[in-house]
Amino acid sequence: MTRVPVRDDLSALEGYHSPQVTVDVRLNTNEAPVGPPAAFREALAAEMSRIEWNRYPDRAATALRTAIGALHGVGPEQIFVANGSNEVLQTVLLTFAGPGRTVATFEPTYQLHGHIARITGATVVEGERAADFSIDMDEVRRVVSRSRPDVTFLCSPNNPTGGVDSPSVVRELLALSPGLLVVDEAYGQFADWSAVELVDEETPLVVSRTFSKTWSMAAARLGYLVGPRWLVAELDKVVLPYHLDATKQIAGTLAVRFLDEMNERVRSIVAERERVITALRSLDVDVFDSGANFVLFRPRNASGRAVWQGLLDRSVLIRDCSGWPRLADCLRVTIGTPAEDDRFLSAITEVLS
Numbered sequence: 001m002t003r004v005p006v007r008d009d010l011s012a013l014e015g016y017h018s019p020q021v022t023v024d025v026r027l028n029t030n031e032a033p034v035g036p037p038a039a040f041r042e043a044l045a046a047e048m049s050r051i052e053w054n055r056y057p058d059r060a061a062t063a064l065r066t067a068i069g070a071l072h073g074v075g076p077e078q079i080f081v082a083n084g085s086n087e088v089l090q091t092v093l094l095t096f097a098g099p100g101r102t103v104a105t106f107e108p109t110y111q112l113h114g115h116i117a118r119i120t121g122a123t124v125v126e127g128e129r130a131a132d133f134s135i136d137m138d139e140v141r142r143v144v145s146r147s148r149p150d151v152t153f154l155c156s157p158n159n160p161t162g163g164v165d166s167p168s169v170v171r172e173l174l175a176l177s178p179g180l181l182v183v184d185e186a187y188g189q190f191a192d193w194s195a196v197e198l199v200d201e202e203t204p205l206v207v208s209r210t211f212s213k214t215w216s217m218a219a220a221r222l223g224y225l226v227g228p229r230w231l232v233a234e235l236d237k238v239v240l241p242y243h244l245d246a247t248k249q250i251a252g253t254l255a256v257r258f259l260d261e262m263n264e265r266v267r268s269i270v271a272e273r274e275r276v277i278t279a280l281r282s283l284d285v286d287v288f289d290s291g292a293n294f295v296l297f298r299p300r301n302a303s304g305r306a307v308w309q310g311l312l313d314r315s316v317l318i319r320d321c322s323g324w325p326r327l328a329d330c331l332r333v334t335i336g337t338p339a340e341d342d343r344f345l346s347a348i349t350e351v352l353s
């Protein structure tokens with residue numbers, strides 16, 4: 001068999017790894033611990049029976065974009081929707097990055113920003129965050145003046161470190177960066193402010209969100225961004241026609257009717273997060289502050305990898321970040337149900353003793 005060579009610039013690229021292992025307690029991918037309300041499932045089932053399967057879905061996904069826009073007080077023409085926020089980011093990068101263009105990230109941050117940018121053929125410039133993983137403005141100035149990025153990423157709350165960027169950080173980045181600023185707010189509902197309030201026609205800013213985390217809809221693969229109208233129109237040219245299937249459009253439109261329930265889930269996860277952080281702080285680990293539904297921590301006197309394995313041996317799966325740059329020995333745990341968090345806490349207490 002003859003293998004056809006892949007693009008030269010892709011040959012060194014590694015895939016995205018996040019092991020899907022069968023365990024009792026799965027706290028590794030920042031999903032919501034419980035599903036959407038039963039009333040949502042019933043409404044979805046009823047609507048599904050009315051789909052005209054022989055017809056293409058609404059190409060502009062107008063009902064869905066209108067419903068999402070209403071969440072943010074904007075019209076459908078300011079909302080771009082795709083199959084997960086990763087596809088939203090891919091479309092942004094296909095439109096504004098690609099060969100000959102530069103994308104800036106501030107590490108450690110969400111690995112897929114750089115990964116997708118490289119797949120589009122862009123050059124990725126990695127700035128470093130400060131020791132506490134906040135954005136270091138001197139570093140931003142250095143990266144931006146040297147590389148003049150076409151696209152700059154922020155992630156707030158930042159995955160995997162958990163910190164929230166303040167409005168002044170986002171404003172400063174907007175002032176400094178010559179290109180488009182993308183603020184990934186996959187965990188935005190956990191934070192006390194949103195960069196959506198800075199979006200307008202004159203500002204080169206988009207804010208991406210996902211249904212995978214706070215909306216308890218990872219299975220649906222649905223994400224969106226809020227941006228200027230002109231920019232959304234450009235993205236609509238780049239994305240494949242009819243990329244959003246009818247089922248997903250209906251699921252998303254129905255989901256946002258359950259906003260109160262979503263906010264209630266967020267409140268209980270935040271309370272649970274504070275309980276987990278307090279418990280972890282009583283153990284021999286360093287814990288980073290989190291404004292999201294996960295917590296990054298580092299065992300002080302044990303290797304991160306060994307602790308991760310010890311938890312897995314007890315059927316508790318968390319994310320092993322210990323091999324990632326700048327994150328030696330770090331582990332990230334997603335906040336689960338109180339029962340799952342108890343399992344995690346007793347397992348880690350055992351592993352560390």
Ligand SMILES: *Cc1c(COP(=O)(O)O)cnc(C)c1O
Nearest residue numbers: 084085086110159186210212223
């Ligand atoms: C989980 C996550 C996403 C979500 O991606 P989807 O494709 O919408 O599931 C995007 N950005 C960050 C930072 C995430 O952690």
